[in-house]
Amino acid sequence: DVQLLESGGGLVQPGGSLRLSCAASGFTFTTSAMNWVRQAPGKGLEWVSAVNGGGGSAYYAHSVKGRFTISRDNSKNTLYLQMNSLRAEDTAIYYCGKIDTYRVDYWGQGTLVTVSP
Amino acid sequence: DIQMTQSPSSLSASVGDRVSITCRASQSISRYLNWYQQIPGKAPKLLIYAASSLQSGVPSRFSGSGSGTDFTLTISSLQPEDFATYYCQQSYSTLMYTFGQGTKLEIK
Numbered sequence: 521d522v523q524l525l526e527s528g529g530g531l532v533q534p535g536g537s538l539r540l541s542c543a544a545s546g547f548t549f550t551t552s553a554m555n556w557v558r559q560a561p562g563k564g565l566e567w568v569s570a571v572n573g574g575g576g577s578a579y580y581a582h583s584v585k586g587r588f589t590i591s592r593d594n595s596k597n598t599l600y601l602q603m604n605s606l607r608a609e610d611t612a613i614y615y616c617g618k619i620d621t622y623r624v625d626y627w628g629q630g631t632l633v634t635v636s637p
Numbered sequence: 638d639i640q641m642t643q644s645p646s647s648l649s650a651s652v653g654d655r656v657s658i659t660c661r662a663s664q665s666i667s668r669y670l671n672w673y674q675q676i677p678g679k680a681p682k683l684l685i686y687a688a689s690s691l692q693s694g695v696p697s698r699f700s701g702s703g704s705g706t707d708f709t710l711t712i713s714s715l716q717p718e719d720f721a722t723y724y725c726q727q728s729y730s731t732l733m734y735t736f737g738q739g740t741k742l743e744i745k
Contacts, residue, residue: 553732557681564739565673565681565724570732579732582638615680622687622728623671627680 522546522626524616529631536606536635542599542616542628549597550574553619556590556601558612559630566612569601570619584610606635639663639727643737649745654715658740660708660725669729672701672710675739676721684723685710720744 528540542554555570569590570579578590589602599616611634617624640663650656660670668688673681683692685701688708698713712719725737 555732555734557736564722565675565726565736567726567733567735570734572732577732581733619732619734622669622734623683624673624681624726624734625683625686625692627682629680 522618524618524626524628526614526616526628526631529614529633531634531636532606533637534607534635537602537604538606538633540601540603540614540616540631540633542601544597544599544616544618547618547626549592550594554592554599555617555619555624556599557615557617557624557627558610558633559615560609560612563612568614571599603633606633608635611635638733639666639730639735641725641727641735641737643723643725643740645740646738647741647743649743650715651745652715652717656712656715656742658710658723658725658742660703660710660737662706662708662727662729665705666727666729668704669727670701670703670708671726671728671734672699673724673726674719674721675724681724715742717744 523545525543551573556568571590587605613630615630616628618626670688672685675681689701
């Protein structure tokens with residue numbers, strides 16, 4: 521079975537940094553594009569970032585470009601999101617997702633990031 | 638950037654009703670359109686991909702249609718477990734899969 525398990529969320533002060541991880545299993549990680557999607561409290565889904573299977577191509581939403589970095593370690597079947605210069609508006613549940621043929625077919629359970637003094 | 642707009646933002650209906658939710662893209666996206674269901678406190682769940690293909694395990698009361706800029710998700714006969722928030726997502730832009738703002742389906 522496909523499993524995606526996020527970790528690394530928590531409380532951080534504005535301007536701080538955090539690194540999220542997503543441990544993947546049950547599928548061929550090296551050939552699967554992956555993404556991060558977030559959901560602020562009471563709000564809708566917002567696409568954040570994506571990376572191709574090899575890790576050589578990364579994409580970012582305008583709201584996080586220059587502050588967040590997506591990466592992956594295919595030897596560890598793990599996806600990462602390095603978040604720097606965090607702002608209050610980055611407070612959200614962050615979900616990792618597996619991409620298959622133009623759709624996100626599996627999602628993790630999410631990890632909560634709270635940016636507050 | 639491709640913008641996705643859903644309507645309505647919220648909808649009240651009863652068990653057994655037929656309901657439709659629409660999604661409009663700011664430019665043509667062919668049939669690169671997905672629909673997700675999200676129950677509060679849970680991760681999104683893929684319902685429909687490529688505008689009209691039913692994801693494995695999803696009940697056949699869910700269906701999707703459309704192409705170009707206009708798309709529709711239809712639930713033929715609402716069940717209690719269908720009351721949730723629904724999102725459309727375009728997958729036309731390479732790996733930059735943006736969402737509509739969501740439609741909250743509530744019990745009347």
